[in-house]
Amino acid sequence: DVKVTQSSRYLVKRTGEKVFLECVQDMDHENMFWYRQDPGLGLRLIYFSYDVKMKEKGDIPEGYSVSREKKERFSLILESASTNQTSMYLCASSQGTGGRYSNQPQHFGDGTRLSIL
């Protein structure tokens, strides 16, 4: 069974802080993704990575960056947290060497509910 683990379920930070959200998967998946989930908006892709040290912008990358130094770990970074980044953040991974062409199912973590005060 695929296991995607996010480091925190709940996180409270202050405006202007640099925030790190960590995600680890144990299935040797090539592709990893960061989404944010907001009521009425569904899931929106922030960034994704289809290989170590590779990253691509999703639909809403502004204010975020990512890091993938190892295949199993994908980090989301809020450079200077703002209140409009209060949200649920979901990490996902999928198999497939096709990179962005891969149509393999995405497996999600439990999410991190981030509050920026």
Place this chain on the structure above:
Amino acid sequence: GENVEQHPSTLSVQEGDSAVIKCTYSDSASNYFPWYKQELGKRPQLIIDIRSNVGEKKDQRIAVTLNKTAKHFSLHITETQPEDSAVYFCAAKTGANNLFFGTGTRLTVIP
């Protein structure tokens, strides 16, 4: 880019009845359509997916139909049970693009 619309946003059914959730997509090149179920406080979980080379797929009480001409696909749940209560998300993907999600349907099954 792709645009996925999902309806209804909320749906209540009596236990044992069927539930249908519909999604439309804009990009005719989309070729992969997964459905996710998210129970309260839990992760989204894939429940069924369909690729554009088939028109229908079934897994026990769950089925998905795809109409490529009309660019819409639907989730059908038969003999609903209280444990089917959750938020359901559809999604669509073209070959080179990201997975685009609908805004979700909150299904409530009334015992």
